[in-house]
Amino acid sequence: MVMDFSSGNVTLFHGDALRVLTTLPAASVDAVLTDPPYSSGGVTMGARQADPAQKYQQGGTKRQYPPMLGDAKDQRSWTMWCTLWLGECWRIAQDGAPLMVFTDWRQLPALTDAVQAAGWSWRGIVVWDKRSSRPQLGRFRQQCEYIIFASKGRFAASTRACLPGVYAYPVIAAQKIHLTSKPVALITALLAVTPADAIVLDPFMGGGSVGEACVATGRGYIGVELSPEYYAISRERLGKVQAERQ
Secondary structure, three states: OEEEEEEOOEEEEEOOHHHHHOOOOOOOEOEEEEOOOOOOOOOOHHHHOOOHHHHHOOOOOOOOOOOOOOOOOOHHHHHHHHHHHHHHHHHHEOOOOEEEEEEOOOOHHHHHHHHHHOOOEEEEEEEEEOOOOOOOOOOOOOOEEEEEEEEOOOOOOOOOOOOOOEEEOOOOHHHOOOOOOOOHHHHHHHHHHOOOOOEEEEOOOOOOHHHHHHHHOOOEEEEEEOOHHHHHHHHHHHHHHHHHHO
């Protein structure tokens, strides 16, 4: 574990998420928003352990991304692992803090179990309509992913606005940095449920989309990333966003 970037209200750690989380102080963040490895993409063990680039990219895609780590767990170990890091996030979050965690349809039941086992109060599911997906002959398209919404105890509302339960933002390939990048505009919309000056914890930083949205909206950010390639990419990305705001 290495913490080698701290600038203003942004702190980045290079290391394993669970190990880093155990070192952070209790009740020190206002929200948790993260996109962990799904360990899905197949119904057999062999399919789950395939290269993520094969599981999550459509055939014919030419762009290559750095290796995506931690995406080969089986169902039971993934659920147990999620319960462990979600439990640490619960400890680190302040009372009333919101939790938002991305998942897909395969892991939706397992993740809602892990969220509750870790102590969070499950508040619902937010739908992300990607507006595109692989064709499914004779079947419904799997064009949505989901954000599990929970809170640490009684939810502390930060806005008087009535927020939607479905967000439609396309994935723009030219803007992707990570194999499973989420649109910054989507992240920004989700941050509406957090205080304007919130410190947001993201144990799975990936390409830095959550961090960019936090910095761009004036929120604090604590990011953790295991992959050395993605850590370097995110550190450079967030440094540029900070410089643009000065």
